[in-house]
Amino acid sequence: MHKYWVVFKVALSERLVYRTDFFIATFLRFVPIITTILLWRAIYDGSGSEDTKLAGLSYNDMVSYYLFVMVTRAFSSMPGLGTGIATAVREGELRKFLLQPIDYVTYMLSLRAAHKAVYYVMAFVPYFIVFWMCREFLPGWPQPPVLGLYLLSLVLAFLLGFTTSCLIGLLAFWFLEVSTFIYLFMIASYFLSGHMFPLSLLPDGLGQVVTLLPFAYETYYPTMIILQKLSPDEMMRVVVMQLFWITVMFGLSRLAWSRGLRRYAAFGG
Numbered sequence: 001m002h003k004y005w006v007v008f009k010v011a012l013s014e015r016l017v018y019r020t021d022f023f024i025a026t027f028l029r030f031v032p033i034i035t036t037i038l039l040w041r042a043i044y045d046g047s048g049s050e051d052t053k054l055a056g057l058s059y060n061d062m063v064s065y066y067l068f069v070m071v072t073r074a075f076s077s078m079p080g081l082g083t084g085i086a087t088a089v090r091e092g093e094l095r096k097f098l099l100q101p102i103d104y105v106t107y108m109l110s111l112r113a114a115h116k117a118v119y120y121v122m123a124f125v126p127y128f129i130v131f132w133m134c135r136e137f138l139p140g141w142p143q144p145p146v147l148g149l150y151l152l153s154l155v156l157a158f159l160l161g162f163t164t165s166c167l168i169g170l171l172a173f174w175f176l177e178v179s180t181f182i183y184l185f186m187i188a189s190y191f192l193s194g195h196m197f198p199l200s201l202l203p204d205g206l207g208q209v210v211t212l213l214p215f216a217y218e219t220y221y222p223t224m225i226i227l228q229k230l231s232p233d234e235m236m237r238v239v240v241m242q243l244f245w246i247t248v249m250f251g252l253s254r255l256a257w258s259r260g261l262r263r264y265a266a267f268g269g
Contacts, residue, residue: 003102004110011114036066063137065198068223073195075154076161076218085169086178105166112162142228149235153222156242161218163249173260194220214245
């Protein structure tokens with residue numbers, strides 16, 4: 001594992017080279033939350049009642065939901081990962097990893113972990129400002145077991161997002177162009193993970209189907225844990241389902257990798 005730790009440290013240094021640009025880009029990602037808060041304010045005001053709840057969520061709950069969705073989604077989202085893997089396969093960049101004593105998937109995991117580490121270091125100030133400005137909407141501090149389960153679910157959301165995106169990128173072994181698959185995956189993830197709206201707003205039948213998919217365990221359920229909207233048994237079920245989907249996606253990724261290498265060919269210097 002020492003070589004992957006070295007990869008992690010090198011990637012960390014590379015990310016910190018352009019830290020000012022990284023900080024500004026991170027800060028600007030918080031701008032859409034303002035329009036989201038105003039939109040839901042208009043929706044709740046339109047109901048004509050201060051006590052209105054949508055799918056069991058008050059206005060304060062809804063604002064808190066979107067604030068914590070930003071945190072959770074930052075762990076599970078993997079922008080550029082699938083595209084990067086597909087490019088490495090298509091353009092022959094993968095061949096150098098086949099000649100070195102290094103596992104490509106673990107190598108990419110180290111790079112992505114470094115990216116997330118730098119992101120949260122740079123995003124601490126913007127997160128602090130946004131949460132401080134919206135402190136009146138936030139619930140009280142959760143109990144230590146709940147906070148611990150939430151932190152665990154964030155780590156598992158990261159692994160689930162990584163293995164899923166990795167699997168999509170490895171489709172490049174069979175398809176010359178996978179941009180359509182990646183686009184469809186991003187759209188599905190945006191809607192079905194609870195990023196756009198809480199999944200509790202869906203009709204019962206559709207909601208039950210969506211909760212069977214891995215997307216909900218990347219964003220929606222971890223967020224509901226920190227909002228304390230789940231019972232202790234439901235929280236444990238979320239963690240178990242995350243572990244289940246990580247195992248499934250990891251197994252499929254390793255299968256796609258081993259089968260894909262049998263048909264892989266790279267030429268040139």
